[in-house]
Each structure stands twice: as structure tokens, then as C-alpha cells.
């Protein structure tokens with residue numbers, strides 16, 4: 001049988017899933033690559049992989065997109081790794097630099113600034129551009145919150161805006177995947193989540209970031225009905241940008 005090709009996010013948020021996959025019999029049946037979120041999306045859209053843990057904002061661009069797992073990268077309120085960092089309070093933000101790693105959070109920033117904060121903002125993608133604020137996601141945000149005059153946790157702001165949890169990335173396939181594989185895959189992901197304490201022992205301690213709180217509490221990995229509702233709502237807001 002051909003191996004199933006999978007691209008997953010290379011950040012710490014995905015390590016519980018990788019732990020589960022690496023400790024399962026699935027390892028012989030798959031080709032696994034770890035990529036930044038934009039590349040996970042590009043590989044799934046381009047057909048280089050069969051399944052990707054992709055930014056949900058990219059789902060409409062995936063041919064035959066179908067969500068194949070009961071787990072995701074999500075949060076119920078603050079997530080502590082998806083931020084708008086700003087020099088000025090949000091009512092004064094006029095320019096924002098987007099994060100080249102991100103698809104979901106760049107769109108989440110636009111949705112929140114337009115529909116929640118009701119700000120008219122110019123967006124830049126150039127790294128050297130001097131802007132009022134910028135989007136930053138993933139491990140590169142760890143411990144950096146206090147460096148900026150204003151930090152907006154977008155998981156928290158989405159909760160303030162909609163009363164809903166949020167899903168940043170989901171396991172999506174671009175073709176039909178055999179049900180037996182999906183069952184084993186869910187089992188592996190669930191096993192990885194149940195071993196987060198073991199994983200935390202293996203990860204280096206960070207001086208100014210609570211990794212335990214991040215993996216055990218801030219991230220919320222179950223793709224619940226409320227998160228699916230949030231996903232549909234988020235995609236409908238993106239369509240109105």
C-alpha cells in the first residue's frame with residue numbers, strides 16, 4: 001500500500017499529536033513532514049500530501065476538503081501564542097504587519113479589527129515595514145508578551161466577540177481516506193494527548209513561559225460542536241472581509 005503523506009505543524013502546539021503518531025503502529029503507514037502552517041496548507045492544496053494539519057482559513061482552498069480527525073489546535077478563550085502585539089491601544093491601530101507563517105491568525109486579526117474593534121487598518125506583509133502593530137503566532141511568541149505596550153490574545157478577543165471557542169488548525173484531507181486509517185489516526189492523536197505530562201518532562205523548561213499551562217490548559221484539542229460552529233462563523237466572516 002502507498003504510504004499516506006501527512007504534513008503537520010512544526011510548533012510545540014503539535015508535539016502531543018506527533019508523540020501519539022510516533023508511538024503508534026501508523027508510523028509504518030505514513031510519510032510525516034513537519035512544516036510551518038503556511039507550508040502545511042500549500043502542500044495540501046498542491047496535492048503533495050494527503051492529510052495536513054492546516055490553518056482553517058485555508059480550508060476553502062483545498063480541493064475535496066474533509067476534516068478527518070476529532071482533534072484540532074484550538075482554545076477556549078486565551079491561547080497565549082496567537083497575538084497582536086502593538087505599540088498603541090487597539091483604538092489607535094492604523095497599520096498591522098501580518099505573519100508569513102500564518103493563514104488563520106492573519107485572517108483572525110482582520111476579522112477582529114474590522115468587526116469587533118471596528119478599526120480601519122492597512123495591512124503589510126513586508127518584514128521591514130514599521131507598523132503600529134503586528135501579528136505573531138507559535139513558539140516565536142513564547143515569553144514575549146511583556147515586551148510590548150499592548151498585547152491582544154486573539155483567542156481571548158474572539159471569545160469576547162462571539163462567546164465561542166476557536167479552532168486555529170484542523171486535520172484535513174484532500175481525498176477520501178479509509179475509515180480504518182481514520183480510526184487508528186484518532187486513536188494515536190488521543191493517546192498523544194493523554195501523554196502530555198510525559199512529553200512535558202522531555203521538553204526544555206523555558207524561563208519566562210509556562211509550557212505546562214500552555215499544553216495542558218490554554219490549548220484545547222477536542223474538535224467539539226462549539227468549535228465547529230466557531231469555524232463556520234469564522235469562515236463566513238473571512239468571506240466578508
Ligand SMILES: C=C(O[C@@H]1C=C(C(=O)O)C=C[C@H]1O)C(=O)O
Nearest residue numbers: 037055081102103104105138168
Ligand atoms: C495556536 C496556534 O495555532 C496555529 C495558528 C495557525 C495560523 O495562524 O495560521 C496555524 C496553525 C496553528 O499552529 C499557534 O500557532 O500559536
